[in-house]
Amino acid sequence: MDSPLLALEGISKRFGAVQALDGVDFEVRAGEVVGLVGDNGAGKSTLVKIISGIYSPDHGEISIDGVPITIRSPDDATRLGIATVYQDLALADNLDVVANLFLGHEELSSGPARVTWQIDETSMEHRSHELLERFAVTIPNVRTEVAALSGGQRQQVAVARSLLGAPKVVLLDEPTAALGVAQTAQVLLLIKQLRERGLGVMVISHNLADVFEVADRIFVLRLGRQAGTFDVNRTTPDEIVAAITGAHLHTEDVSGQGGRT
Amino acid sequence: MSSPAHAATAGPELGPRRSPLHAARRVFQGDLVSVRVIVAIAVIWIIFQAENGRFLSAVNLTNLVLQITATGLVSVGVVYVLLLGEIDLSVGAVSGVTSALMAVLNVQHGWNPYLAIAAAVALGIAIGVLQGALFSSFGVPSFVITLAGLLAWQGLQLYILGSTGSVNVTNGKIVGLANHFYSDAAGWVFAALVIAAYAGTTLWSLRSRRAAGLADTEATGPIARIVIVAAATIAVVAVLNSDRGVPLAVMILIAFVAGMQYVATRTLFGRHVFTVGGNAEAARRAGIHTNRIRVIVFAISGAMAAIGGVLAASRLLAVDQSTGGSDLLLFAIAGPVIAGTSLFGGRGSVWSALLGAITIGSISNGMDLLALQSSVKFMVTGAVLVVAVVVDALARRNRQTRA
Numbered sequence: 291m292d293s294p295l296l297a298l299e300g301i302s303k304r305f306g307a308v309q310a311l312d313g314v315d316f317e318v319r320a321g322e323v324v325g326l327v328g329d330n331g332a333g334k335s336t337l338v339k340i341i342s343g344i345y346s347p348d349h350g351e352i353s354i355d356g357v358p359i360t361i362r363s364p365d366d367a368t369r370l371g372i373a374t375v376y377q378d379l380a381l382a383d384n385l386d387v388v389a390n391l392f393l394g395h396e397e398l399s400s401g402p403a404r405v406t407w408q409i410d411e412t413s414m415e416h417r418s419h420e421l422l423e424r425f426a427v428t429i430p431n432v433r434t435e436v437a438a439l440s441g442g443q444r445q446q447v448a449v450a451r452s453l454l455g456a457p458k459v460v461l462l463d464e465p466t467a468a469l470g471v472a473q474t475a476q477v478l479l480l481i482k483q484l485r486e487r488g489l490g491v492m493v494i495s496h497n498l499a500d501v502f503e504v505a506d507r508i509f510v511l512r513l514g515r516q517a518g519t520f521d522v523n524r525t526t527p528d529e530i531v532a533a534i535t536g537a538h539l540h541t542e543d544v545s546g547q548g549g550r551t
Numbered sequence: 552m553s554s555p556a557h558a559a560t561a562g563p564e565l566g567p568r569r570s571p572l573h574a575a576r577r578v579f580q581g582d583l584v585s586v587r588v589i590v591a592i593a594v595i596w597i598i599f600q601a602e603n604g605r606f607l608s609a610v611n612l613t614n615l616v617l618q619i620t621a622t623g624l625v626s627v628g629v630v631y632v633l634l635l636g637e638i639d640l641s642v643g644a645v646s647g648v649t650s651a652l653m654a655v656l657n658v659q660h661g662w663n664p665y666l667a668i669a670a671a672v673a674l675g676i677a678i679g680v681l682q683g684a685l686f687s688s689f690g691v692p693s694f695v696i697t698l699a700g701l702l703a704w705q706g707l708q709l710y711i712l713g714s715t716g717s718v719n720v721t722n723g724k725i726v727g728l729a730n731h732f733y734s735d736a737a738g739w740v741f742a743a744l745v746i747a748a749y750a751g752t753t754l755w756s757l758r759s760r761r762a763a764g765l766a767d768t769e770a771t772g773p774i775a776r777i778v779i780v781a782a783a784t785i786a787v788v789a790v791l792n793s794d795r796g797v798p799l800a801v802m803i804l805i806a807f808v809a810g811m812q813y814v815a816t817r818t819l820f821g822r823h824v825f826t827v828g829g830n831a832e833a834a835r836r837a838g839i840h841t842n843r844i845r846v847i848v849f850a851i852s853g854a855m856a857a858i859g860g861v862l863a864a865s866r867l868l869a870v871d872q873s874t875g876g877s878d879l880l881l882f883a884i885a886g887p888v889i890a891g892t893s894l895f896g897g898r899g900s901v902w903s904a905l906l907g908a909i910t911i912g913s914i915s916n917g918m919d920l921l922a923l924q925s926s927v928k929f930m931v932t933g934a935v936l937v938v939a940v941v942v943d944a945l946a947r948r949n950r951q952t953r954a
Contacts, residue, residue, distance in 0.1 A: 365838075380836045384829035384897035385822075393826060394837025396819055407819040412756075416763045433767075 293356030301350035318490035325505035343367035373452035442473025584891030599917035619912035621863035626904035628855025636896020641700035646860030647875020679853025683846035729866035829897030
């Protein structure tokens with residue numbers, strides 16, 4: 291069996307007196323969606339920030355395709371093929387979809403106008419169409435200001451932007467928070483597209499219905515420790531809730547819905 | 552729309568808006584601001600022409616364009632600052648102190664006129680860099696930093712001008728900037744060049760979009776725009792030629808407006824200015840050096856204030872203690888705002904510097920022709936500014952409810 295796309299082993303992180311993460315093992319395989327759930331303060335954000343290069347772990351190893359690596363900065367993470375889409379979007383409302391997709395990575399003209407740092411709008415628009423069509427993202431006009439898009443479309447643009455750098459692993463932080471039913475469905479469809487394209491996807495969410503809809507595995511954190519990994523086809527929301535809240539801690543017990551063993 | 556699949560899922564609010572009602576709404580709600588401003592200018596002109604038959608004469612229109620060049624040039628820099636969502640209250644004082652430096656170096660120290668102008672622009676850039684660095688590194692609101700600048704640079708201006716407090720500019724090169732007129736033939740050559748350049752770039756961009764297989768490649772819109780620009784250019788040159796000819800000052804203003812519009816809309820730097828103005832946090836996360844952008848923008852503002860100051864000194868043939876005083880600052884900021892550049896950042900156009908200067912200049916010039924007192928002029932201009940800012944705020948609220 292080939293090694294996982296992204297693997298974390300024995301990751302620990304302490305902030306002063308708070309042990310945010312304690313010996314966490316985590317992995318994502320190619321073409322797999324892993325849901326990361328846990329109560330507030332369980333360490334989800336810390337784990338995401340370690341993977342995306344904002345924090346470095348105190349202990350533990352990270353490897354990509356079985357090769358041990360260190361991630362010192364967000365730029366490192368991007369270079370290693372890890373893309374993070376944050377909850378608060380980070381889109382510029384006053385710019386159109388094309389400009390937002392290429393934010394900070396604009397293409398320059400190849401002709402003589404390059405001396406003026408001219409942006410190659412034609413090429414960027416062309417690539418935007420390709421990208422959005424490849425992932426079946428439905429934006430009627432890529433020259434629309436992002437301010438005029440629905441919440442779901444904005445989230446799709448934010449996700450699509452992370453795909454321009456051709457990442458291997460995509461981390462989505464609360465991708466469906468504050469979205470309506472139809473818009474949530476659009477975003478979940480996009481996540482499934484990422485899986486079909488062989489990417490490893492990590493979805494952090496409070497919404498168990500969404501996690502069950504889209505994830506293959508659910509990874510539960512509780513008070514900085516892993517409270518179990520569950521196959522979505524062989525678990526129930528009640529069992530996940532129990533693992534999140536610590537109502538019972540035996541992950542192999544799948545019959546104990548709501549009751550104590 | 553690039554594919555039927557896109558069209559099928561387009562929400563009703565995102566479909567193409569082609570009905571006349573929608574077009575009218577776009578004009579008044581902010582999407583087509585420049586049309587709104589041009590309509591406003593036309594109304595102003597009709598009113599003044601009805602009151603005084605000399606308003607639209609070639610002589611007066613030539614005077615009008617000469618009156619607006621200094622303000623328009625300063626406004627070009629102000630537009631960049633407004634695009635960041637900031638404000639630069641020091642532009643009037645900077646134009647005063649830099650033109651004072653130029654006049655003193657040229658007249659009292661015998662510097663070469665071009666060198667003196669270069670020194671003025673360099674001082675403007677240095678002031679802008681200083682203010683931009685103070686603003687971006689300490690996070691002090693830009694209006695406080697530039698308000699302090701306003702006071703400090705006015706003081707420096709008095710110091711540079713010395714005990715006489717006034718310097719007459721007599722050098723032919725400097726005076727020529729605002730007082731040289733080209734021959735009729737040269738005027739038509741400029742018109743031909745402007746039209747050819749506009750048509751060339753428009754058609755080139757259409758061609759490359761077609762070559763890349765993109766949507767929106769109908770030729771009707773671009774050709775209509777070329778015809779409008781050509782007609783406007785020919786009309787302007789015809790009017791100017793029937794008086795003293797095309798002034799060099801107008802060429803300078805148009806060149807800066809067009810050049811800085813290109814920088815704002817087509818280059819990497821301009822895109823980053825719009826991004827920082829729209830969402831500074833998004834810009835930072837995307838790896839844009841936001842503080843560097845801010846410092847450069849304030850440097851541009853200082854440079855344009857200096858260039859405007861040089862033109863003002865050239866037109867008035869002198870620099871004194873009141874050069875760069877209150878009118879210039881207020882009009883240079885009010886102009887772009889009246890013409891649709893948002894005070895909230897991220898939205899606007901360098902053309903608004905020109906259109907705003909024409910709007911305010913027309914009101915001012917027309918009221919002079921009617922021999923109204925400056926008390927009335929200030930109140931009317933203030934009312935126009937209030938209307939423009941309210942329209943901007945309404946357009947912004949409308950965008951937010953749509954989003």
